[in-house]
Amino acid sequence: MILQRAVSANPDAELQLYDGTSITGELLGLETEKGLIWKFPAARTPLVLRSKNLARVRLKSNQGPPASFRPGSKFRFKNGDEVFGNLVAMSEGQFEVETWFAGRLKAPQEAIEAIGFSSGGYRVLFEGPTSADGWATGKNTRPWKYQNGAFIAKGPDILGRDFGLKTSSNLEFDLAWSAAFSLTVTLYAQTVDRFDYSASAYILYIGQGGLTLQRVTAGQGAVLLGNAQIPSMLNKNSVRFEIRTHVEDASIGIMVDGVPAGRWKDNSGFVAKGGGIVFYSQTDGPELKLSNMRLTALDGRYEPEIGTNSPATNDVVFLANRDRVTGKIEGIHEGKIKVLSRTTHLEIPVERVVQMVLAKSQAAPVVQSPWMVRAKLAGGENLMLDIHQLQSGQLRGFNANFGKIEVDTGSLRQLEFNLERLASGTDETGLVAPDAVGSGNQ
Numbered sequence: 001m002i003l004q005r006a007v008s009a010n011p012d013a014e015l016q017l018y019d020g021t022s023i024t025g026e027l028l029g030l031e032t033e034k035g036l037i038w039k040f041p042a043a044r045t046p047l048v049l050r051s052k053n054l055a056r057v058r059l060k061s062n063q064g065p066p067a068s069f070r071p072g073s074k075f076r077f078k079n080g081d082e083v084f085g086n087l088v089a090m091s092e093g094q095f096e097v098e099t100w101f102a103g104r105l106k107a108p109q110e111a112i113e114a115i116g117f118s119s120g121g122y123r124v125l126f127e128g129p130t131s132a133d134g135w136a137t138g139k140n141t142r143p144w145k146y147q148n149g150a151f152i153a154k155g156p157d158i159l160g161r162d163f164g165l166k167t168s169s170n171l172e173f174d175l176a177w178s179a180a181f182s183l184t185v186t187l188y189a190q191t192v193d194r195f196d197y198s199a200s201a202y203i204l205y206i207g208q209g210g211l212t213l214q215r216v217t218a219g220q221g222a223v224l225l226g227n228a229q230i231p232s233m234l235n236k237n238s239v240r241f242e243i244r245t246h247v248e249d250a251s252i253g254i255m256v257d258g259v260p261a262g263r264w265k266d267n268s269g270f271v272a273k274g275g276g277i278v279f280y281s282q283t284d285g286p287e288l289k290l291s292n293m294r295l296t297a298l299d300g301r302y303e304p305e306i307g308t309n310s311p312a313t314n315d316v317v318f319l320a321n322r323d324r325v326t327g328k329i330e331g332i333h334e335g336k337i338k339v340l341s342r343t344t345h346l347e348i349p350v351e352r353v354v355q356m357v358l359a360k361s362q363a364a365p366v367v368q369s370p371w372m373v374r375a376k377l378a379g380g381e382n383l384m385l386d387i388h389q390l391q392s393g394q395l396r397g398f399n400a401n402f403g404k405i406e407v408d409t410g411s412l413r414q415l416e417f418n419l420e421r422l423a424s425g426t427d428e429t430g431l432v433a434p435d436a437v438g439s440g441n442q
Contacts, residue, residue, distance in 0.1 A: 012024060012060055013025060013026055013027050013057060013058065013059050013060070014057070014058040014148070014149075015027075015036075015038055015049075015054070015056075015057050016054075016055040016056050016057075016058075016148055016149075017049075017053050017054065017055060018052075018053055018054065018055045018418065018421070020148075022148055023038065023040055023047075024041075025038055025039050025040045025041060026038070026039040027039075027057055027059065027390075027409075028046055029389075029390055029391040030371070030387060030389065030390035030391070031389065031391075032370070032371050032387065032388065032389070034048055035048045035049050035050050035051065036048070036049045036051070036054060036057075050370075051370040051371055051417060051418070052370070052418065054417035054418065055416070055417060055418065056149070056414055056415060056416045056417060057414065057415045057417075058130065058148075058149050058413065058414050059409070059412050059413060059414065059415075060130060063378065063408060063410035063411045064378040064379060064411070065084075065100040065101075065124075065378070065379045066100065069100045070120075070121030070122075070123070071084040071085050071086055071100070071118075071121055071122050072086050072087070072117060072118055072119075072121055072122070073085060073086060073087045073097070073115055073116060073117055073118070073122075074115070074116040074118070074122055075097060075112060075114075075115055076112070076113045076114045076115075076116075077107075077111050077112060077113055077401050078111060078112070078113045078361070079111070079384060079400055079401065080374075080382065080384065081381075081382055081383050081384060081399070081401055082380075082381060082382045083097065083099060083381050083383070084099075084100075084122050084124070084379055084380060084381060085097040085098050085099040085100070085105075086098040087115065087332065087350075088104060089332065090109065090329075090331045090332040091330075091331035091332070091333065092331070093108060093109045093110065094106055094107070094108055094109060095107060095109055095112070095332075099381075100379055100411075101377055101379065101381065101407055101408070101411045102402075102405055102406065102407055105402040105405070106402065106403075107401040107402050108401075109329075109358070110358070110361060111400070111401045112358050113357070113358060114355060114356065114357045114358065115355065115356045116354065116355045117350060117353050117354055117355065117356075118298065118299045119299050119351065120297075120299035121299075122296055122297070122298075123296065123297040124294065124295070124296050124379055124380035125163050125165075125169070125295045125296065125297055126161075126163060126293065126294065126295040127293070127294050127295075127376075127378065127379075127380045127413065128149075128293055128413070129146060129149065129150070129151060129290075129291075129293060130149065130413065131146055132145075132146040132151075134161055135151075135159060135160065135161045136158070136159075136160045136161065136192050136193040137157060137158060137159055137160075137193075138157045138158035138193070138194065140155060140156060140157040140158075141155075142154050142155035142157065143157045143158075144157050144158075144159040144279075144281070149291060149414065150289050150290060150291035151279075151289070151290040151291070152287060152288065152289050152290075153281040153287070153288045154287050154288075155281070155283075155284045155285075156280075156281055156282055156283065156284055157280070157281055158192075158193065158194055158195060158278060158279070158280050159278070159279040159280075159281075159290070160186075160189065160191075160192030160193060160276055160277065160278035160279070161192055161276060161277060162192050162274070162275055162276040163275055163276060163277060163295060164275045165188055165274075165275035165276070165277075165297075166247075166275060167247055167297055167298065167299075168244075168245060168246045168247045168248065168297070168298035168299065169244075169245050169295060169296065169297055169298055170242065170243070170244045170245075170294075170295070170296045170298055171185075171187070171241075171242070171243040171245070171277060171293075171294075171295050172240065172241065172242045172243075172292070172293065172294045172295075172296075173240070173241055173290055173291070173292060173293040173294075174238060174239075174240050174241075174289075174290070174291045174292040174293075175206070175238065175239055175240075175241060175288070175289070175290060176237055176238035176288070176289040176291075177208065177237055177238070177286050177287065177288050177289070178237065178286050178287040178288075179285060179286035179287075180207075180208050180283070180286060181207070181208060181281070181282075181283045181286045181288055182205070182206070182207055182281075182282040182283045183205075183206045183207075183279065183280065183281055183282065183283075183288060184203055184204065184205050184206070184278075184279070184280045184282065185203070185204040185206065185243070185277065185278070185279055185280075186201050186202070186203050186204075186276075186277070186278040186280070187201060187202040187203070187204065187243065187245055187252070187272065187277065188201055188202065188245070188272030188273070188274050188275060188276070189201050189272075189274045189275075189276040189277065189278045190273055190274030190276070191274070191276070191278075192276040192277075192278050195278065195280050197216060197222075198218055198219075199216070199218055199273070199274065200216060200217050200218045200271045200272055200273050200274075201216050201271075201272045201273075201274060202214070202215055202216070202225075202245070202252060202266075202271075202272055203216055203222070204243065204252075204254070206241075208233050208234060209229060209230060209231065209233055209234050210227060210228055210229040210230050210233075211227065211228055211230065211254065211261065211262075212224065212226075212227040213225045213226050213227065213252060213254075213262075213264055215266055215268070215271060217268075217271050225252070225264040225265075225266060226262055226264035227262075228254070228261045228262040230256050230261060232256070232257065233256070238289075239256050239257050240256070240257055240258070240292070241254065241255070241256060242254070242255040242256075242258075244298070246298070247270050248270075249265065250265060250266040250267075250268070250269050250270040250271075251263060251264065251265040251266070252264055252266075277295070294380050296380065313359055314326040314327055314328070314359055315327060315328055315329040315339070315356065315357065315358050315359050316356070316357045317329065317337060317339055317348060317353055317355075317356050318353070318354050318355045318356070318357070319348070319352050319353060319354065320352055320353070320354050321352075325339055325341055325346060325348065326341060327339045327340050327341035327342065327346070328340040328341075329356060329358065330345075332350065335349060335350050335351075336348060336349055336350065337349075337350060337353060337356070368420060369386050371386060371387040371388075371397075371417075372384065372385070372386050372387075372419055373385055373386075373387055373397075373415045373416055373417055373419070374415070374416040374419055375395070375407065375412060375414075375415055375416075376412070376413045376414040376415075376416070377407070377411050377412060377413060378411050378412070378413050379411070383399055383405070383407075384399065384400065384419070385397035385398065385399055385405065385407075386398045386399075390409065393408060393409050393410065394406055394407070394408060394409065395407045395408075395409055395412065
């Protein structure tokens with residue numbers, strides 16, 4: 001039986017197939033025995049689509065984290081999942097986390113790659129894009145355009161937005177290109193509708209093989225803070241950038257695909273006066289694509305750029321004073337982290353800790369199934385889920401870390417399908433899709 005009640009309260013959901021076709025409509029449901037059920041205004045009856053034909057579904061989420069929820073921790077799992085929440089307990093090889101989207105969840109300690117702690121709480125300022133609303137572009141004849149959850153430029157142009165940044169922040173985004181390119185990213189910009197070289201800010205220049213960071217001071221010009229070569233960019237056409245700006249100590253750290261590229265300190269102090277971010281595509285010809293953007297406010301404490309390079313044999317606890325403790329994390333009790341360091345048992349107050357990184361080990365193998373998806377939530381979380389059912393406003397599935405899980409569909413921003421294709425780097429727009437409509441789960 002075809003469900004008649006939409007699980008999305010927004011009729012402007014977008015379905016993208018693996019041939020690049022986009023269909024606006026309503027997500028009515030998902031049944032593993034039948035397929036994804038989609039209401040398309042031009043069709044007399046809902047479409048039923050097989051999993052192998054799907055790329056992603058984008059929903060205009062109407063339910064983000066409540067204002068009262070201020071997550072104090074960021075959890076990064078070995079399978080790529082990321083969750084913002086509050087650490088409730090950690091003992092006997094298991095931990096419990098309080099989330100805004102599914103209440104309290106438990107997972108094995110060995111599934112964790114790292115846990116970050118923020119005294120002021122993690123605040124996601126932006127996650128998307130889901131439209132061009134709120135963004136400024138230049139007056140070029142070929143400006144940045146929003147398309148299928150990404151911004152795309154085919155010539156020189158500005159893309160900017162004022163986020164009202166006043167404190168430290170972490171900017172993440174995926175960047176893809178079709179040929180040699182030049183892109184600048186202005187951090188804490190005062191003007192967002194043009195490239196302003198006369199205002200105080202920090203400018204990151206990105207090319208296909210490296211990057212350069214400059215400080216620009218009004219009336220004084222530019223000063224080089226640092227540069228780095230990124231050889232891996234020469235052999236691919238997409239990477240993920242992470243730019244951590246610490247206002248308090250005037251430092252900027254950059255990671256590329258989870259690997260530290262460099263960290264530079266402005267000995268003159270933090271000079272930027274604005275709160276915006278500006279992307280400027282400088283090259284005429286190559287196509288640039290910005291997607292999977294997330295901007296998070298940080299509390300300004302030192303955050304190690306260890307990325308995915310977990311220690312081989314010992315857990316590591318990074319402290320706010322930049323010291324570190326190595327050993328075996330045994331648990332957390334009464335606000336103190338218990339660590340066995342060689343033969344000494346230590347108890348470290350959580351408020352002194354900025355990050356815990358667990359010893360490297362293999363993540364549990366992902367069991368591929370036709371309905372294994374990556375769910376992106378309005379709070380900035382990413383979860384891999386093997387969907388069992390999606391109906392009546394609830395998504396039910398199985399997560400390798402938390403087990404059975406149920407999420408209100410109002411909190412979803414995006415579902416990504418066929419993850420093995422994404423992992424292989426295959427772009428859906430370059431594929432020829434099989435027949436799109438049909439029944440069955442294969």
